[in-house]
Amino acid sequence: MPKITFIEHDGAKHTVEAEIGSTVMETALRNQIGGIVAECGGACTCATCLVHVDEAWSAKVGPPSAEEEDMLDFAFEVKPTSRLSCQVKVTEELDGLVVHTPAYQGR
Amino acid sequence: MSETIKTDVLIIGAGPVGLFAVFELGLLDIKAHLVDILDKVGGQCAELYPEKPIYDIPAVPMISGQGLVDALKQQIKPFNPTFHLGEMVVTLEKIGDPLFRVTTDRGKLFEAKAVAIAAGGGSFQPKRPPINGIEPYEGKSVHYAVRKMDVFRNKRLLIVGGGDSALDWTLNLQPIAKRLTLVHRRDEFRSAPDSVNKMRALVASGAMDLKIGQVTLLEGSDGQLAAASIKGSDGAITRVECDAMLPFFGLTMKLGTVADWGLKLENNLIPVDTGTFETAIPGLFAIGDINTYPGKLKLILSGFHEGALMAQKAYHYVYPEKRLVFQYTTSSTSLQKKLGVA
Secondary structure, eight states, rough: OOOOEEEEEEEEEEEEEETSSSBBHHHHHHHTTTTTTTTSSSSSSSSEEEEEOOHHHEEEEHHHHHHHHHHHHHHSSOOTTTTEEGGGGGOGTTEEEEEEEOSOOOO | OOOOEEEEEEEEOOOOHHHHHHHHHHHHTTEEEESSSSSSHHHHHHHTTTOOOOOOOTTBBBBEEEHHHHHHHHGGGGGOOOEEEOEEEEEEEEEEETEEEEEEEEEEEEEEEEEEEOOSSEEEEEEOOOOOTTTTBBBBOOOSOOOOOOGGOOOOEEESSHHHHHHHHHHHHHHTTSEEEEEEEESSOOOOHHHHHHHHHHHHHHHEEEEEEEEEEEEEEEEEEEEEEEEOTTTTTTEEOOOOOEEEOOEEEEGGGGGGGSOBBBTEEEHHHHHHOOSTTEEEEEEEEGEETOOOOOOOHHHHHHHHHHHHHHHHHTTTSSSSOOOTTOOOOHHHHHTOOO
């Protein structure tokens, strides 16, 4: 199973196993990672599952879709590598992925 | 304060569970009014995922969020409920045995024999931007909604966001503002193309400003904003002088005033009796995502069941002298008459 490392805003680091086909958001919730709210449950309609993809992984994860880019307008402190984690599917290629969770998701 | 609106049951929240509760109450000749903070019915189904499919409504293999809301609206039509939309319940107090007095932020006053809280994840409220020290300005010079446009006449305004609300208010307030600056994190807008074109024309003619970036710092004193700093994608900081800021970053669910109604909450949820879905306060019910009990599942279908049992108990408060006879809609002429089919 691929592994994902979540680094919280205060530096707390969690490396967890992720199921292929699930999303980074689902992986975070399943492992009680702080900083992910996911109010809409993965419908790409609330922008409360924002993560900043580690620079080293940004190219592999790829850019957001147009729909997701629109939703990023409702997130805060958006960076060039920011993604909504409900829209990032776990694949074999993402084994070792590192993402940073923000201090605040809007609530 | 306007005159008192008297009703059998007041339902707080017009999401799917609040809507179906109207049906179950209606079959028992119980009239309902509903209050919801959104300007439309449907709660999360309508606000968060109107187009997303739902697969676990019994006997409906697939339906969209809005489709479910529309179907529920049709189902409860015979009972003609009264909706009070765009209003938030502020206070709820027990004044009789049972009788409740409920007030809203629009100054409405209700008296109900029973109240059903069907508030889901709480009330939808504007997202607050994480700008250090924003709190003292909120409500004074930082506003999340426009109630009276005139407040902004001859002011230097900063509108933040790129969606319909940000664009609509930009176009509406630009003519009366002293100067208006729209701030958005990118030079693309998810808003209606027509609004975007109008805004761009105003910028081109010099009638307003558009800054690409994110607000990082506020300056001012005693709640009165003087200026905001905007950080561009290149990291450069621009300082814009302003008298008021209007951030539009969408909505998020907050527990809100439910916490002030004298109920003992468990993890921000309302404990209920599973035979009646009544809270610790007789006559006050909680149904749907807002309640908790052993085995609770936050499913729409569970909320429907909870509404049905709530209605049975509420009947005794509305008609204390009457005996309730259980009937099926399939065979009862009296129920079918209420539904307008017999």
